[in-house]
Amino acid sequence: MAETHAPATVPFEERMPRPPMVLNNRSMSWITNLIAGIPEQKTPLWWYITIAITGSFAGFGVLCILYLLFTGVGVWGNNIPVGWAWDITNFVFWIGIGHAGTLISAILYLCRQKWRTSINRAAEAMTLFAVICAAIYPGIHVGRVWMVWFMAPVPNPNWIWPNFRSPLLWDVFAVSTYFTVSVLFWFLGLVPDLATMRDRARSKVGKFCYGLLALGWRGGNRQWRHYEMAYLILAGLSTPLVLSVHSTVSFDFATSLIPGWHTTIFPPYFVAGAIFGGFAMVLTLMLPARSIYKLHDVFTWNHIDVMCKIILLTGSIVGYAYTMELFVAFYGANPFERFAFINRYFGPYWWAAWSMFTCNVVIPQLFWIRAFRRNLITVFFVCMCVNAGMWYERFVIIAVSLTRDFLPSSWGMYYPTWVDVMTFVGTFGIFTTFFLIFIRFFPMIAMSEVKTVLPAADPHYHPPTIGGTESMKEAHV
Amino acid sequence: MTAAAARRKILGVIAEFPSATALYQAAEQVRDKGYRFWDVHSPFPIHGMNKAMGLGKSPLGYIIFFGGLTGFLTAASLEFIPSSFLYPLVVHGKPVNFFTVPAFFPIMFELTVLFSAFTAFFGVFVMNRLPRLHHPIFDYEQFRRVTDDAFFLIIEASDPRFSDTVTREFLEEIGGKDVTLLYEHD
Numbered sequence: 001m002a003e004t005h006a007p008a009t010v011p012f013e014e015r016m017p018r019p020p021m022v023l024n025n026r027s028m029s030w031i032t033n034l035i036a037g038i039p040e041q042k043t044p045l046w047w048y049i050t051i052a053i054t055g056s057f058a059g060f061g062v063l064c065i066l067y068l069l070f071t072g073v074g075v076w077g078n079n080i081p082v083g084w085a086w087d088i089t090n091f092v093f094w095i096g097i098g099h100a101g102t103l104i105s106a107i108l109y110l111c112r113q114k115w116r117t118s119i120n121r122a123a124e125a126m127t128l129f130a131v132i133c134a135a136i137y138p139g140i141h142v143g144r145v146w147m148v149w150f151m152a153p154v155p156n157p158n159w160i161w162p163n164f165r166s167p168l169l170w171d172v173f174a175v176s177t178y179f180t181v182s183v184l185f186w187f188l189g190l191v192p193d194l195a196t197m198r199d200r201a202r203s204k205v206g207k208f209c210y211g212l213l214a215l216g217w218r219g220g221n222r223q224w225r226h227y228e229m230a231y232l233i234l235a236g237l238s239t240p241l242v243l244s245v246h247s248t249v250s251f252d253f254a255t256s257l258i259p260g261w262h263t264t265i266f267p268p269y270f271v272a273g274a275i276f277g278g279f280a281m282v283l284t285l286m287l288p289a290r291s292i293y294k295l296h297d298v299f300t301w302n303h304i305d306v307m308c309k310i311i312l313l314t315g316s317i318v319g320y321a322y323t324m325e326l327f328v329a330f331y332g333a334n335p336f337e338r339f340a341f342i343n344r345y346f347g348p349y350w351w352a353a354w355s356m357f358t359c360n361v362v363i364p365q366l367f368w369i370r371a372f373r374r375n376l377i378t379v380f381f382v383c384m385c386v387n388a389g390m391w392y393e394r395f396v397i398i399a400v401s402l403t404r405d406f407l408p409s410s411w412g413m414y415y416p417t418w419v420d421v422m423t424f425v426g427t428f429g430i431f432t433t434f435f436l437i438f439i440r441f442f443p444m445i446a447m448s449e450v451k452t453v454l455p456a457a458d459p460h461y462h463p464p465t466i467g468g469t470e471s472m473k474e475a476h477v
Numbered sequence: 478m479t480a481a482a483a484r485r486k487i488l489g490v491i492a493e494f495p496s497a498t499a500l501y502q503a504a505e506q507v508r509d510k511g512y513r514f515w516d517v518h519s520p521f522p523i524h525g526m527n528k529a530m531g532l533g534k535s536p537l538g539y540i541i542f543f544g545g546l547t548g549f550l551t552a553a554s555l556e557f558i559p560s561s562f563l564y565p566l567v568v569h570g571k572p573v574n575f576f577t578v579p580a581f582f583p584i585m586f587e588l589t590v591l592f593s594a595f596t597a598f599f600g601v602f603v604m605n606r607l608p609r610l611h612h613p614i615f616d617y618e619q620f621r622r623v624t625d626d627a628f629f630l631i632i633e634a635s636d637p638r639f640s641d642t643v644t645r646e647f648l649e650e651i652g653g654k655d656v657t658l659l660y661e662h663d
Contacts, residue, residue, distance in 0.1 A: 028520060028626035153555055161559035163566050165580035173587040180591060184598040192521075196624035215608035218615075219623050220631075221504075221530055223605045224522035229535035230601035234594060241590045248583055448624075451521040459501030459523050 021115055021453040023297040028451050031298065035445045036193075036200055038293055046292070047440060054432040061426010064419050065140055073143045075419045082402045082414040087141035089394040090424050092249055092270075094134035094431075095175065096390060098182070099242055099271070100278020101127030105185060106238035109231075115306060117449035118299045121193075122289070123282045124186040125444070129434040130281070131179045133427040138171075167251035174248040181241055185234045188227070191217050192448040246270045253397065259340035260401030263328070269321035276314035276360070277390035279307055280383040285435060287380055289444065298445060305373045311386065312367040318393075319361035336406055348413065349400045352392050359389025485660040488613050489515075489633035490644050491620070492653025497523050500628040503651045504529040507630065510647065514636040518620075518629040537600050544596025545589045552588035556581045613661050631659070 022031070068075050078085045101123035108116040139148055151172045155161045162169050195217035198210040217223070247267035254266040283304070290299045329341040345353045363385045372378040404411045438444065455461050494500040497519065504517050508531040517526065527533070560566060560581075565573040602608060614620055614631070623629055630653060632644050641658060648656045 032520075032625045155559070155564070159564060161564055161566065163568055164556040164560050164584060165568065165571075165577060167583075170583040170587075173584045177587040177591040181594040184594050188598060188601065192624065196520075199621040199624045211610075215602065216610060216612060217607065217624075218612060219518045219520060220516040221519065221523070221526045222516050222532070223607075224519070225527055225532055226535045226537050226601045226604040228522050229537040230541075230597045233538060233541055233597050237590050237593050237597070240586075244583070244586060244590075251583075448521045451626075452524075457497055457521060457523070459497050459525055459529070461498055 019300075019302045020455075021118070021300070021302075022450065023300050026297055026454075028454065028456070031450055031454075032196060032200075032447055034293075034295070034298065035443045035447050035450075036196055038439065039197065039441050039443065040200065040202075043440065047436060051433060051436045054429045054436065057425055057429025058433045059426075059429070061423055061429055064423040064426055065136070068140060068419060068423070069145050073141065075417060077414055077416045077420055078141075079412070079414075081405065081410055081412050082399050084141075084402065085399045085414050086395075086416055086420045086424060087137045088252075089391070089398050090427060091134050091137035091141075092394045092398070093277070093391050094130045094137075094427065095178075095249060096246065096270070096274035096277045096394075097281045098127040098130040098134065098178070098278065099246060099274035100282050101125070101130075102178075102182060102185075102238050102242040103275050103278065104282070105189070106235040106242065109235040110239060114453045115303050117446055117453055118295075118303055119282060119286060119307075119445075120449070121186075121189065121442075121446040122286055122439075122444045123278075124182065124189065125438045125442075126278075126282060126285060126435065127182050128179070128186060129431045129438075130278075131175065131182065132434070133431050135175060135179065136427065136430075138175075167248065167255050170248045171252055174245045178241060178245045181234070181238055185238055188231060188234065189446055189449070190442065191215060192219065192227075193443045193446060195219065196447055197443065243271055246274045258401055258405055259334070259336040260344065260397065262337075263325065265321055265324060265328070269318070269325075272314045272317040272321065273360075273390060273393060276311060276318055277386060279311050279314070280386035280390070283307055283311075283379060283383045284387060287376060287383075289439060291376075295445065298450060301374050304379060305370075308367045308373040308379060308382075311382070312364055315360055315364035315386070319357075322357060322361065340401060340404070343404050344396060344400055347400070347404065349396065349403070352400060353396050356389050356392035356396050359385040360393060363389075487634040487641060488659040488661045489631050489636075489639070490641065490648060490656060490658050491614075491617060491629055491631045492648040492656045493619065494628045494630060494653060497628060499652055500630060501526060501529050503630055503648075503653065506651045507632065510638070512632055512636050512638055514633040514639075516631055516633075518623045518631065520624055520626060520628075535604070537597065537604060540600050541593050541596045544600075545593035548588040548590070548592025549585055551592065552585040553581070555588075556584060614659060616662075617657065617659055619655065619657075 076085065076087065078087065101120075104116050104123040105120040105127075109120075138151070139145065142148055142150075150156065150162065151169070153162060153164075153169075191214060194210050194214040198207065198214045201207040201210050247270065250266035250270035253261035254263060256262060286299065287304075290296065326341055326345075329337045332338075343349075363382055366372045366378060366382055372382075399414050403414055451457055456463070492503075494503055500517055500519060501523060504526060507515055508529065517523075517530065519526075560573065561575075567573060571577070619627070620629065630648065632639060632648070634641075638644075645656050645658070
């Protein structure tokens with residue numbers, strides 16, 4: 001019985017040790033060889049096959065965009081009353097995906113969540129490519145694409161400036177700032193790893209390219225000192241930025257008068273949904289990469305487990321938001337608002353709303369059970385459901401709300417055309433093609449950051465030695 | 478040392494240390510010895526090394542503050558000058574007076590973040606005297622491993638306490654391996 005009382009004096013860390021972030025006691029050079037070895041190895045066959053497929057989709061998507069530009073927005077299914085349909089749905093979908101990357105790189109950094117080091121590089125890259133896909137849509141949906149410079153803060157020939165009080169202009173600033181800051185943050189994190197690639201490069205081209213990109217990084221502490229400060233401040237800046245971006249996106253809807261759009265709950269609801277969908281996309285991309293490149297010791301089950309928990313949390317916040325919207329529609333006593341929500345769940349698009357609810361709220365509840373969080377098939381299944389569910393959410397909010405607003409005489413259905421579908425498939429092609437290029441030429445895991453979470457990276461760490469009491473004593477001096 | 482090498486200017490002396498712990502303890506001793514122009518090189522930032530080297534906090538934060546301020550003022554002038562003076566735009570019959578200023582906040586916020594981020598990004602490279610295409614330190618073949626798993630300490634010849642014999646002995650004494658003299662480019 002004495003043992004049962006003993007733990008009170010044993011430090012918590014010893015009673016419940018933290019799981020190691022890198023398994024099997026791997027050394028620093030093992031990590032370098034694993035991760036830097038991926039771009040250095042011969043290009044595998046699967047890579048050529050996959051990029052041929054995704055590249056074809058991307059190319060076809062670009063052709064669809066050109067067809068749209070040369071013919072007009074009429075090639076899409078958008079029409080009055082549904083003036084914003086798949087274009088803005090896809091815009092919000094992609095921009096939301098990007099948010100997980102910034103959450104992992106910035107918010108988890110500020111929260112000292114060290115497990116982020118295994119996934120932040122890939123998640124940040126995913127952010128950039130998702131924002132590129134997102135940024136395509138506002139550019140091409142304006143109809144007269146040669147007028148797209150009206151979005152820029154410059155006066156038009158009549159000396160009229162854009163309306164700075166408009167959420168649409170806020171959105172231009174928010175998305176472009178978000179993309180720029182994400183690029184800077186990503187590249188700053190990449191510099192020490194590019195230096196590793198430079199120092200290992202064998203070919204002349206590799207030496208030149210990585211050498212140029214590494215900017216002469218030498219890893220001196222006088223450099224790390226400023227580097228770490230810049231990284232911390234960029235994380236601090238990105239945190240409110242990422243929250244502001246999706247809030248601003250939600251203002252595009254919330255400041256209008258359309259029932260189903262005009263709600264104050266939108267900013268936090270959109271941000272939670274964005275993080276939710278983004279984490280699912282990170283796992284969708286990283287689980288195959290983990291299996292292909294045998295990253296199991298760096299990207300462990302504990303990483304997947306905590307990511308599943310974040311999906312569960314944000315999914316439940318989204319579920320709360322859906323329910324609260326329904327409650328407010330009932331309690332708010334606005335007949336148009338009430339109708340919008342009856343129409344959403346029981347109108348002609350009931351299947352979209354119920355798919356959204358099932359995929360985003362019901363299915364992620366599986367993650368309450370540990371066994372489901374630690375099974376590749378269930379994790380992948382839930383992530384795919386969330387990817388689909390988050391697209392449905394945007395479609396339900398944007399397009400379905402527009403089909404039936406105030407006057408029944410101006411109601412109408414929305415049907416996408418093949419150009420709508422193929423443009424969306426094309427953005428998936430662009431996204432995956434960029435990601436494949438990224439994992440082929442850049443270290444997809446932040447080596448310098450993963451090394452900091454090894455026990456040996458702690459300057460007060462002493463390897464356990466047999467009979468090494470002398471050195472142990474020194475360690476406590 | 479060859480005759481040609483003897484004529485070249487000494488850059489400093491470099492020593493390798495087996496671990497982050499050893500490097501940290503060596504840095505404390507070099508700091509206590511009073512050296513000023515020296516640096517430790519590691520594959521990752523070592524926690525607490527600034528203190529071990531006697532360095533304070535990076536002043537980058539103050540510079541970034543002014544970057545952010547510039548962004549804020551840019552946004553404020555970009556919004557107020559056209560919307561209040563050049564061409565007050567009346568939309569939906571809504572007022573254009575000063576009380577509508579909350580509608581300007583999002584862009585003010587975004588540009589503050591944008592300019593701060595640019596300052597942080599370019600600031601870190603300016604402060605580190607980067608980018609530079611080459612550095613004499615890269616001539617030392619062993620130094621390649623600094624981005625993998627090696628830890629180095631360099632004391633520069635420009636340091637007032639530097640002496641190519643005493644400093645070498647000192648580095649060997651505190652546990653440095655492969656203590657080597659580095660030369661400047663011709």
